[in-house]
Amino acid sequence: MAAFGLELSLRVRxxxxxxxxxxxxxxxxxxxxxxxxxIEVGIFMVAV
Structure with a gap:
């Protein structure tokens, strides 16, 4: 099973x-x- 998400945060370019x-x-x-x-748009996938 995997989890997907979207993360927004202020970071350096x-x-x-x-x-x-x-x-x-x-x-x-x-x-x-x-x-x-x-602005940072992060896409992450984590195996659980």
Missing amino acids: NVSVQEAATGVRASIQELYESDNSY
């Missing part, structure tokens, strides 16, 4: 794929030039 003990997490971050803020 970058694109990364991270391996965790329980699964793989991919993150895509985008810089908003207008207000100098960063």
